[in-house]
Amino acid sequence: MEHLVIIGNGITGITTARYVRKQSGMRITIISNESKYFFSRTALMYVYMGHMKWENIKPYEDWFWKKNRLELIFAKATSINTDSKKVLLDNGEEISYDKLVIATGSHSNKFGWSGQDLKGVQGLYSKQDLELLEENTKNIRSAVIVGGGLIGIELAEMLHSRGIHVMFLVREKLYWNSILPDEEAAMVSRHILEHNMELKLGVELKEILADEKGRARAVVTSKGEEMPCQFVGLTPGVHPNIDLVKNSGIETGRGVLVNEFLETNICDVYAAGDCAEIKSNIEGDKNKVEQLWYTGKMQGKILAQNILGNKIKYDRGIWYNSAKFLDIEYQTYGFVSAAPRAGEENFYWEHSSGKICLRLVYKSDDRSVVGVNVFGIRLRHRLFESWIKEKKTIEYALENLHSANFDPEFYKKHEQEIIDKFNKENSGQKLILNRKMLSGIFS
Amino acid sequence: MNIIQIEPYKVYGHNKNLEFLKKLGLTTIGIGFLFFMISLTGVSNRQTLLFFFLSFGLLTAGSIFYFTIQIKEAPAGIKNNRIFFDALTSRKAIAWLLGIVLTGFYVLLYWFPETLQNLVNLVNPLSYTLRGTAADRWFLYGSFYTTAVIIMAIRMIAKYRHNRYQIIRSVSVSFFQLAFSFIIPGILVSLNKPEFYFNYFWPLKFQYLFPDEIKYLTSSGGALGYFMIFWGAAMFVIATPVLTYFFGKRWYCSWVCGCGGLAETAGDLFRQNSDKSLKAWKLERISIHSVLIFVVVTTSLLWINSASNGKVLGTVSQGFAEWYGFIIGALFSGIIGVGFYPIFGSRVWCRFGCPMAATLGMLQKYFSRFRITTNGGQCISCGNCSTYCEMGIDVKSYAQRGQNIIRSSCVGCGICAAVCPRGVLKLENLPREGKYNQVD
Incomplete structure (x- = not known):
């Protein structure tokens, strides 16, 4: 029986698995070292805020996987051998595949700021980040969030729900102004202030200062202002997680390079979701890296068809x-x-x-x-x-x-x-x- | 860089004044409770009216103040913060304590009513004013129940002040509880007419179609008694199918019904505790339909017996009916249904037991225009809808597939649509074509 191995149990990997299973009896294995079961990444914030428990953000009950013959491996894939078609795991196990999907998602951006690796400084992307956040925000009073985007606003809401004072550092002149026109960006900015958060606009992070225990105690802005805080959230976006494919012979750019069928340069190896960089076949057009829940889901659906041999080009349709x-x-x-x-x-x-x-x-x-x-x-x-x-x-x-x-x-x-x-x-x-x-x- | 100055229209936040006012509200509630306790001893019997105001009055005033003052804390919007941390709402110590107190109250009410006599006396002034007669334990129960619905409806309106569907619905359940289940039955008593609840009918209020009840209504109610029988029958035969066809079962379960009234107001604190598993759904389908069958059988037996002047079944059918009243009426809808709110959520009775809900559910699923529409591809599988479904429907399992939600148990409370952070769900009454939509 053909064996499909999917690395990553996020929305892209799981969607691929589900759609392959709908039409095929092939053996499917999903590898992740983030969580045993698939969870909704976009719902991490609600666990921290107490809107839901971990159980509630799992899109499927635990019996779903066995019933649909989706084998789950909770381990880290450390390398891929595309010649022998094997994935090596950190527990020493080797998994042979006939077809391989790389859906490893993203890492949070860090732009080499001084102090970015201090204790009390972190991004928000994974289950582990959420656990770290619990640890980092125990008994703190104020936090600085760097980056005015969609993760930033979620992190702000999370901290605010625990009574932590939030101060934003935003590079643009208004919140998310790189994407939103002025009027909408102003509306969002006003709403942030309405919640009694601070919003420093047109300001960048210069460095993060440490206390004697090596924990963040303040940030310094590009204007030289020192803002005391006990926590720094870095949310200036994400970049593809391609650690695994380095040195595997699989071509990478910003992400794992794939064509419009989501195929990599190696036969039977595919990539999709946050980690994939889709090559443009139009001269002068930029390659696409799409890092949304929705695009991950759409790519997974298309990828399943390509794995099954029904070649379909990925076209995200109307954005x-x-x-x-x-x-x-x-x-x-x-x-x-x-x-x-x-x-x-x-x-x-x-x-x-x-x-x-x-x-x-x-x-x-x-x-x-x-x-x-x-x-x-x-x-x-x-x-x-x-x-x-x-x-x-x-x-x-x-x-x-x-x-x-x-x-x-x-x-x-x-x-x-x-x-x-x-x-x-x-x-x-x-x-x-x-x-x-x-x-x-x-x- | 040119910095645009932005001024918020208003700034919310915690402050000492607000903290003080909240404590003031809570203290008033506490004193109100204290006077209920004191009244149990009987000292209130000398100054009934005074103690009535000190207990019911302070409790009501304190609660309303406490719930409305929180509007000043944050802008309108979904604020379910800490629900799974707080001991009351996440099945921890306080939830169990409250469950025991509520259950204990039902035990006393049903089987040891004499222990509550001094509390019954407390509502005497109200009973004399409304009904022209002394209070009994059921009037006490009704007073508690109606007070709880109204206080908690005000909390609901404050919490969902940005959501007009929730506001109007909360007003509706409070109105029907107060007018149809409290004031009108009281007036009927004062007029020496049968105490009748116009918002309950067979099969929920199964007695209303029992031969003995009909005999009683016609003999003691005269023309009004005939109207009551006609009303009950018409509501079941005509209004139920017609209204359910147009609006789904929600027109009754989350807008009119008293059980639903308490669940939608006081029960809102506990809606997240309903069981969402597939197992629970399977159990629900067996148990709720069993109760419905039981009601139908009981009613039929009573009529067969009545028609044959007791020759066919003797006293068996009467025993059957009494047994049903005990198991279903007292144990299920009272003790488990309300007493266990903090543990199993607010709709245990409605979901697993109510024969009216079973009937409406079948109509809703097969003959109604009602469904919850899923909005294209916008679902992010976050799980808020399922978590806050009091009926334990795994809403997201439909939404994430782009499928409309058509479930017989859905009472149309609209909370799934309210808590959805991505605008995915909408309760709609539409032509039945397209009700079952295509799933990807």
């Missing part, structure tokens, strides 16, 4: 992502850039509460919607995606916004206010809100 900034939910579909691009126009509406907003980006020429940012309102993913795919116009999207609303029942609707603003800004436009649901959107 989407979601997050939650403390109390404000965020969804984005399509492409919204931080700064306006040529040939595109923006329509932006913000509620008077300063916590709800909607941005539609559309092409100037055919007025087709290319992207949406939405905060504090839930939208129907598949419907909006189809609008972008079918190049529906901004006018169509606005008039049918009611159909795209996914907020719970009885929530206040803002669609009329949004349309009124558009009509006001675009003289001559007299859009009328369609209060009926579009037919066929639920089938």
Whole structure:
């Protein structure tokens, strides 16, 4: 029987295994030294905050693996021999494979700051990081978080839930401003302040100072300011974890290099998820490293088909992502850039509460919607995606916004206010809100 | 670099004033409890009204103050911090203690009511005002129950103040508890009419279709008695299927029902303790349908017996009914259902025992427009939905596959959608085509 070995039991590795199992009886082994069972990485924060126990963040009950004949090995893979098709484990065991998937995920970025390896300084990515965080944040009063992104805001919420004072160091002029346009970034920044956290904008980390026990006691900013703290969270993003494949003959760049079928340069060896760098076949285009839960899941699904011999190119389709900034939910579909691009126009509406907003980006020429940012309102993913795919116009999207609303029942609707603003800004436009649901959107 | 100044509209946070006010609220609650204890000794019998206010009054005022003052602590949003650390909500010492106290109260109420006589006297002023007669233990129970629902509904509204579905639902269960299960039955008593609960019907209130009950209602209630029988029958035969078709079982279980009322308010503290395992689901399907069969059999037996003037079954059917009342009514819905809230979660009775829930569940699954829609590919399998499902449904097992959630046990409380951090879930009543969607 063919043996598929998957290194990494995150969302990518597990999705690959599940989809292969759906269509094939091949032997499947999954190796991880992070946790015995698959857990939801995005839910680590909730364990720290006491919203859930470890048991609750496992997407499948423990009987699932045996029932689906997915063999789990809790050990560290230390090297790969692609000639003899073997993976060596740290317990001395050797696992032979017919096909191998590398789905080793990411490491937290550290940019060589002085003091970055002190006690009380860490990133947040793995189960081990979470355990270290428990240790590092015992009985502390204040923390500095370096990096204004999606992990940073989660770490801030976590620490805040334990009554620890949070101070952010953010390089951009507003929170996550490298991705979010000014208005949205300002909204998030305001919301951070609303929670009584400190936000130092336009500031970088210079160094971390130690106390006599070798533990972080303060950070020094690029402006020379010294900020006392007992903990430093480093959250300036992640990079592919390729430790295992170094010296294995498998080609690497930033990540494990793969083609659009997620194949590496070595036959029968594949890579996907955070650790993979997908080579672009368009001249001048950058290779893609995608480090989201969603892209990991999509890549795993495609990879399964390629392993089964049904060659399919990986195409992530219309981009989407979601997050939650403390109390404000965020969804984005399509492409919204931080700064306006040529040939595109923006329509932006913000509620008077300063916590709800909607941005539609559309092409100037055919007025087709290319992207949406939405905060504090839930939208129907598949419907909006189809609008972008079918190049529906901004006018169509606005008039049918009611159909795209996914907020719970009885929530206040803002669609009329949004349309009124558009009509006001675009003289001559007299859009009328369609209060009926579009037919066929639920089938 | 050009730095944009950002001013928050408001800043929240802990401070000493808030801490003091919270302690003040808790102290008031504590004093209220103390006066319940003191009243047990009987000293309250001389000054009933005074002690009524010192016990019920202080408890209510203190709780409402304590729950609403917390609004000032943090902006509106899901704040389930520490739920799995705190002893009350994570099945630790205080949870067990509370479970024992609640269970003990039910034991006294059912089998040693004389021990509670002084507490019964405490609600005499209320009983005379409302019902024109002295209180009994069931009136005491009703007073406690209604107070708990209303206080905890206010807590619920404060906690979910950003969520209008939860606010309206909390108002609804409080209204039905207060009006339909407390005030109207009280007025009926004062008018010398049968004490009737218009928000309960067969098969939950199985007696309402028992021959003896019908005889009693028609003989002592006159025209009103006939209306009550008609009401109960119509609610079961017409309203139940029609409303369930349009809205799912939630129209009853999490908007009207009194058992649901307590579960949705006081029980919100314990919803995370329901068992989510596949094993529990299997047990649930066997037990809840067994109880339903039991009710149907009991009712049929009683009618057969009544029609044959007791010739066919003699006293067997009556014994059967009494036995059912004890096992199901007292043990299951009372002691396990409420007494064990802190250990098994708030919906043990509704999930494993309630015959009304079983009936509504079948309608919901096969004939209703209701489902919980999953939003495209946005699920991150975090598990919040499953954790906070009081019915123990593993919601995420559907959501992470992009599958709509169609489960007979779902009471439509909407908490899964509220706690979802990625906008994945929505309770919807839609055309039945497309109810079972494609799964990837």
